[in-house]
Amino acid sequence: MAKPPLPSEKPLAKPAPQPKSGARRAAATKALPPSAPSVDKVDTSYLQTLMGYNARRAALSIIELFLERLAPYGLKPVDFSVMSTIQHNPGVTSRQLCMTLNLLPPNLVGLIQSLEARGLIERKPHPHDGRAVGLHATPKGQALMVQAEFTATELELEKTAKLSAAQRKTLLALLQKIYL
Amino acid sequence: MAKPPLPSEKPLAKPAPQPKSGARRAAATKALPPSAPSVDKVDTSYLQTLMGYNARRAALSIIELFLERLAPYGLKPVDFSVMSTIQHNPGVTSRQLCMTLNLLPPNLVGLIQSLEARGLIERKPHPHDGRAVGLHATPKGQALMVQAEFTATELELEKTAKLSAAQRKTLLALLQKIYL
DNA sequence: TATTGTTATACTCTATAACTATA
DNA sequence: TATAGTTATAGAGTATAACAATA
Numbered sequence: 248m249a250k251p252p253l254p255s256e257k258p259l260a261k262p263a264p265q266p267k268s269g270a271r272r273a274a275a276t277k278a279l280p281p282s283a284p285s286v287d288k289v290d291t292s293y294l295q296t297l298m299g300y301n302a303r304r305a306a307l308s309i310i311e312l313f314l315e316r317l318a319p320y321g322l323k324p325v326d327f328s329v330m331s332t333i334q335h336n337p338g339v340t341s342r343q344l345c346m347t348l349n350l351l352p353p354n355l356v357g358l359i360q361s362l363e364a365r366g367l368i369e370r371k372p373h374p375h376d377g378r379a380v381g382l383h384a385t386p387k388g389q390a391l392m393v394q395a396e397f398t399a400t401e402l403e404l405e406k407t408a409k410l411s412a413a414q415r416k417t418l419l420a421l422l423q424k425i426y427l
Numbered sequence: 428m429a430k431p432p433l434p435s436e437k438p439l440a441k442p443a444p445q446p447k448s449g450a451r452r453a454a455a456t457k458a459l460p461p462s463a464p465s466v467d468k469v470d471t472s473y474l475q476t477l478m479g480y481n482a483r484r485a486a487l488s489i490i491e492l493f494l495e496r497l498a499p500y501g502l503k504p505v506d507f508s509v510m511s512t513i514q515h516n517p518g519v520t521s522r523q524l525c526m527t528l529n530l531l532p533p534n535l536v537g538l539i540q541s542l543e544a545r546g547l548i549e550r551k552p553h554p555h556d557g558r559a560v561g562l563h564a565t566p567k568g569q570a571l572m573v574q575a576e577f578t579a580t581e582l583e584l585e586k587t588a589k590l591s592a593a594q595r596k597t598l599l600a601l602l603q604k605i606y607l
Numbered sequence: 608t609a610t611t612g613t614t615a616t617a618c619t620c621t622a623t624a625a626c627t628a629t630a
Numbered sequence: 631t632a633t634a635g636t637t638a639t640a641g642a643g644t645a646t647a648a649c650a651a652t653a
Contacts, residue, residue, distance in 0.1 A: 283551045283561050284518040289527045293511055293576065298583050298595070299489035300508065301602040302482050307529070308606040309479035325643090328480065331473055338464040342611060347469045349487070354644065356613060371463045378611040378652045381463050396473065403478050409604040415478070421598045422481040424589040426488040505620090522634055531622065536636060558629045558634040610653070620643065630633070 298425070309406045316402045320395045321365070325350070327395060329358060330384065333368055334392045338381035340373065367391060478605070489586045496582045500575045501545070505530070507575060509538060510564065513548055514572045518561035520553065547571060 294300045310324055317327060328348050333339055341359065345352050359382070362368045367388030373379035384392065407415050474480045490504055497507060508528050513519055521539065525532050539562070542548045547568030553559035564572065587595050 283554050283563075285554050285561060286516045286519045286523060289512065289519060289523050290515050291512065291527060293515055294508060295599065295603065297579060298587055298599065298602075299486055299493055299504070301599055301606075302486035302489065303504075304529070305602040305605040306479055306482035306486050309482065313479055323642095324479070324483075328474060332469065332471065335470050335473055336466045339466045339469060340611080343466060343469050347471060349484070351645070352612065353614080353616095353646085373611095374463050374465050376465075376611080376653075380612075381465060383463075399477060399479075407478055407605055410601060414601055414604075417597065418601045419475065419478065419481055421590060421594055421601075422478075422485040423475065424594075425485040425587055426481075520634075532635065533623085533637075533639095534621065553634095556630075556634080560635075608653100611651085612649105613651100614647105614649075616646085618643100618645070620641100622641075623639085624637100626637075627635085628633100629635100630631100 302422070302425075309403065312402050312406055313399065316398055317395060320391060320398070322395055326358060326362070327399065329355070330362065330367065330388065330392050331396060333382045334384045334389060337383050338371070338373075340379045340381060342379065344382070362388070482602070482605075489583065492582050492586055493579065496578055497575060500571060500578070502575055506538060506542070507579065509535070510542065510547065510568065510572050511576060513562045514564045514569060517563050518551070518553075520559045520561060522559070524562075542568070 313324055313327075317323070322330065325348075329344055329350075332344060332347060336343075341352065341355055344350065345355055359368070359370075363370060366385055369383045369385055371381045371383060373381050407418075410418065493504055493507075497503070502510065505528075509524060509530075512524055512527060516523075521532065521535055524530065525535055539548070539550075543550060546565055549563045549565055551561045551563060553561050587598075590598065
């Protein structure tokens, strides 16, 4: 809890080739200022060794396009995940969605209500638990999701265009080894 | 913009082996209810084909531990990224930080002020642009970041313990092909 | 007593518009 | 006119505590 172990070794990142400090073109115009170097090209070599940083940047990059392409369906990433899970798991409960997608129950309530108000899902009593409610995609919701999933898959292939099919498969598997 | 192409093919996800619908243990107790199946194990095979979903889940998983371990330093992920970038790029400007870390200028202002108030960074006039301000880590900030980066690297290795060194390297490189 | 779903609410994060001072 | 930094603010996302109904 308290203090982390004092680093007896240096962090992994190499000091990184610092762009020749001081003035660049300014050297041609006037004398160097005393002690305030400027930066030509920002070095991010340390951050790039962090999985959290890279995963987050990659995710945000994809989500940016996702928001744009899925807007016509009225679906944001979480809406999409929830609808897709209901689509493929008829009768799934709110609690199961929360566990599966790592959501908090209070944050799911409004989302479910909204999807129901749009006629995309229906709530049916759970077969053998009076507290729970089974969620089902309506025909309208099903039709929407078939198209939405197609669009999502398409956009993903675009965003990962620099990757071969094998690399893409590898990447998915490795990411799952982290969070599953 | 308007409508996406109608899917002439099915989305990639296979229908996925549906857990035998209907009642499970309930079958032993009473007759099956008319038409409200319940779900035993939630199937997420489609979502798992999406890079955005997997990258986000992996990132959040790492960030969760990051928040815990870096709390003693008073650094959240963005604070850490900013401090680390300043540390490795003395004299970097706010605008350069925004471009590099994909932040919006208004959201960086309070963050910088906070770091300065804590005595972790200093603001010096930019050598040849009166509008800009160069950011520099103080000795205190430098000492903090050496330890913070060590802790971050350590925690990352823990979270990616299921990966070999080669897999880890591969994963970093593939993620960078997406967002860089 | 424990769990499902819900309400209310607070806190954080992210985004937009508009201003200033310098270039 | 364009850019760096700032202010104010709105909106979305995420979090905790507490409650009713059911197990």
